Amino acid sequence: MEEKIASLRDVLKEADRVAALTGAGISAESGVPTFRGDEGLWRNYRATDLATPQAFARDPELVWEFYNWRRELISKVTYNPAHRALVELERIVPGFTLITQNVDGLHLLAGSRNLIEIHGNLWKVRCTKCREITLDRSPDMGTSPECKLCGGLLRPHVVWFGESLDPDILQQAIATSKACQVMLVIGTSSVVQPAASLALEAKSGGAVVAEINLESTPHSPFMDFTLHGKAGEIVPKLVENWA
Ligand code: BJW
Ligand code: ZN
Numbered sequence: 001m002e003e004k005i006a007s008l009r010d011v012l013k014e015a016d017r018v019a020a021l022t023g024a025g026i027s028a029e030s031g032v033p034t035f036r037g038d039e040g041l042w043r044n045y046r047a048t049d050l051a052t053p054q055a056f057a058r059d060p061e062l063v064w065e066f067y068n069w070r071r072e073l074i075s076k077v078t079y080n081p082a083h084r085a086l087v088e089l090e091r092i093v094p095g096f097t098l099i100t101q102n103v104d105g106l107h108l109l110a111g112s113r114n115l116i117e118i119h120g121n122l123w124k125v126r127c128t129k130c131r132e133i134t135l136d137r138s139p140d141m142g143t144s145p146e147c148k149l150c151g152g153l154l155r156p157h158v159v160w161f162g163e164s165l166d167p168d169i170l171q172q173a174i175a176t177s178k179a180c181q182v183m184l185v186i187g188t189s190s191v192v193q194p195a196a197s198l199a200l201e202a203k204s205g206g207a208v209v210a211e212i213n214l215e216s217t218p219h220s221p222f223m224d225f226t227l228h229g230k231a232g233e234i235v236p237k238l239v240e241n242w243a
Helices: 002-014 053-058 060-075 081-092 106-110 167-179 197-204 231-238
Strands: 017-022 095-100 115-117 120-127 133-135 154-158 182-186 208-213 225-228
Touching (some): 002 231, 053 060, 081 231, 208 231
Parallel strands (some): 095 115
């Protein structure tokens, strides 16, 4: 493992366009539940009851209860050494871009700035009537929060199943993936599209792709590096002894 980490670090040192694609696993060590797996959110909650536009249309109060519970939980946790290591990588690599599927805001809190949040952000809300997007960090939004501008019902500014990603944001993520020389794929099960295909874009653009995950994923077979273990332990090692 240490050898693999050292050779990936050597590859990173040679690159000036590096991308990282993160998923829920990077925040697991901060105490944020992942979606899939034994401890995952979708084990106790059905995604179709909570994370689809149909669920919100049917029962907005239930969906808000779920998001308030997550707001409350995430408001009490903070970033971990893996988030910090990506901030460090942004500082040392000239063209570093972080693409995250996470909506928890922990990359921003840690200090990442060149960041593309492809599934939105839990701390933003969007009016279902006038579409205004606002930042609101209240841990409890109530179950029928209203827009201050028009009185419309607010919804979380996140991307649910069956919804399209913001086309500009998706384009930015695709362009970054196609152009990078190295992509680190950290803590994602690589099953949700179109996010998962970004690693394929990187690979077919000639990038070295590296997966950091507790376990294998459907994308492991085409990875140049697979590092099995905790993101909070492996990612910081990639930025150690850089000079
Ligand atoms: C660790 C660790 C540690 C743990 N260290 N590692 C093509 C084919 C098939 C289906 C589709 C397709 N195109 C579109 C679809 C449908 C759907 C989809 O992909 N379904 C699949 C599940 C089959 N996609 C969509 O609907 C997308 N929209 C779209 O494509 O629009 C166009 C369209 C419209 C209409 C019809 C068809 C197409 C939108 C997807 C939006 C996903 N939204 C969510 C919720 C966000 C809001 C919220 O959080 O509430 O995003 S779902 C959830 O999954 C969340 C995540 O961002 C996303 C990915 O999950 P992630 O991050 O990978 O987490 P996990 O839990 O799955 O994995 C964690 C990993 O970490 C594991 O591997 C662990 O081992 C690892 N781990 N601890 C390192 N310490
Ligand atoms: Zn409004």
